[in-house]
Amino acid sequence: MRESETGRNRRLLIILLIVSFLTVTVYSREGDRGIIHRLQRLSMDAISPLQRGVVKVVRPLREGLERLADLGSATRERDRLREENDRLREQLLEMERLRRRNDELKSMLDYAESRRDWELLAADVIGSNADNWKDTRQIGVGYADGVEKFMAVLDERGNLVGRVTECTAHTSLVLLITDKQCSFGAKLERNGEAGLIKGEGEGVIRLELINQDAEVEKEDLVVTSGMGGTCPPGISIGTVREISELRTDLSRGIIISPLAGLSRLERVLVVVSPRPTGAPLPARE
């Protein structure tokens, strides 16, 4: 009995391994339009309503926990007036949530007003990548809403967040500017010195200037240059945080702090127009 169960388990393992191997092989050999790639995009679409539902539940919970953490000093008073306080806190949380939501939408509206010549599409962040190796977010708009691959994505204040790398009918995958695969043409706003920003992982971005003798100072604002055609020029990316000495390859290590709050993204703006006119610049040398 035990032997037959062991045999059955081993057969099952072999079958599952073969299926996995086949999937990996076909996926890595087929192009973007291949059947497994299409299946992957289709599934993202199918799963997104579930994710949206969970996010709706999780967000107020998180906000509630954050709020509670701030209320440490009022513990005694809270105990005394627990019932009344609980009710008021609930109302306060709801108001706070609505106020933040209102602020976000107002920021988005202000930014959209300042960019009247652009077409911007607001989207909810509905998920993130499952592993620790990629900095991506899933958003609730897709090609049915006018989104295309390589479109730039901004936060509610118009700071660069990343670019669309995958697109399904109703969802898209956004590669964040901190991901190692992400790069954008950039320049220093103060003197126009051009270069390239590259994600370094762990929330860090590096700026590589074309002119190694260029004048650069801490707190200098870095904006997109429009080079490569995937992103319009003039979008703020971040400020210079660190400038290291010349390295062995004569380049300088310039570290940028992103202006967008990438760890707390809830809503974003996709730059639908101007549309990307080229492919992204390679992030790796």
Place this chain on the structure above:
Amino acid sequence: MHRRLAFIALLVVSFLVQTTLASEISIAGIKPDFILVVTVCLAVFEGPGRGAVFGFWGGFLEDMVSSAVMGVSSLSKVIVGYLAGELKNRMVSASVLLPALAVLLFSVLNELLKFLAWAAIGWDGRPAFRFSVIAGMALYNALVTVGIYPLVRRLVEREEEVTLFK
């Protein structure tokens, strides 16, 4: 039938928690792998067959919303689920420390398998190998196991009772 539904529900919940809640509780950019933790916890009770099947589907769902190569997470989690299932009846202690230790080791194995697979197919988008991230995640997974293992145990035992009294 009841058991199969519970299995599917556990799978879907793990996946949703992984893709929505995990990033909210990340520490220093590292988030726990709930799917792996549940795979190992379930496999310890259910054996290698169910462990491998759960790992396969968990990895499959994970790959669905990832920009990585489809099939790699399934592959690594099938192996992890099967090996963890081999621990069935071998964990004599009711303590949560042994499963947490198992999760710690299987987390490292899972990530190493993924990197091996990415390297084997020469995937251009593969991230730089950093053992510190793997170690951090393994520790976080072990910590999360302390909360998840009793829940999975309760679920499995409840399902066994239902099957027994049917």
